[in-house]
Amino acid sequence: MKVALLGYGKMGQIIERFALERGHEVVLKINADNLDDLNKSNLSKADVAIDFSAPDAAISNIYACFEANLPIVVGTTGWYGQLQEVKNECLSSNNTLLYGSNFSIGVNIFFHVNKVLAKLMSNFPAYDVQVEEIHHTQKLDSPSGTAMTIAEGIIEELDGKTEWVNELVGSPFEDVIKKEQVLIESHRIENVPGTHTVVYSSEVDDIELKHTAHSRAGFALGAIVAAEWLQNKQGFYNIADIFNFK
């Protein structure tokens, strides 16, 4: 595969390493300082684009790929408010996009187990649930995309929960958490690649489900595997479509 890397920061550089190891070629690398190179002519040299850029860059990068009819894998988080609009545009222009809040195998197993546990916990109303995420201090978005996916999985399966709210610890937060809300608590600590915990608490005990990324390697390998999976496909996909856990 010929790969265009949209975003060549912490993730883009590790993705390049895995791409080369797996026999692919990187034909384009875009960062904030060479955005002029992100044009139809350069994009048309690639078989797939992989976007790990920034929350405020993802949408225009996606549309640039649609314009060039180039399939795109989107790892960037923080743009999901426009997900439906992007999906409509992807499908109506016969383009191809796969997105995921987290590409690591471990977190995708976690997503599945989280939903199974949430369904079970509907039988035990003595427990209330909370999601915690910890990331490095350069992270631009809060809550993490992964924490949003986890909270949405809980809302889908746990009776009585209808929405999530976010507290970025250290920032002003005066909300009173309502019974129907899932609190996502975000912590920013130097050098943490990504830790997510779901905690069910009752008066007598806690149950915790936790994923700790030791590095960014799992995310990066997952993004390349997703790009390989996307070859010869058309449409709008989520990382869950690859794993298809039952």
Ligand SMILES: NC(=O)C1=CN([C@@H]2O[C@H](COP(=O)(O)OP(=O)(O)OC[C@H]3O[C@@H](n4cnc5c(N)ncnc54)[C@H](O)[C@@H]3O)[C@@H](O)[C@H]2O)C=CC1
């Ligand atoms: N889905 C997943 O598994 C994962 C997602 N992420 C997400 O990926 C994104 C990037 O993460 P990092 O690599 O850690 O960030 P980073 O800040 O290290 O790198 C981002 C790069 O994007 C570049 N950039 C800025 N504007 C751009 C534009 N318009 N087009 C192309 N590149 C542009 C910057 O110059 C920077 O080098 C974040 O949104 C993060 O949340 C990160 C890790 C895993």
Ligand SMILES: O=C(O)C1=N[C@H](C(=O)O)C[C@H](O)C1
């Ligand atoms: O910004 C990051 O670093 C990460 N972002 C993703 C997210 O928002 O969930 C995935 C991973 O946790 C690392």
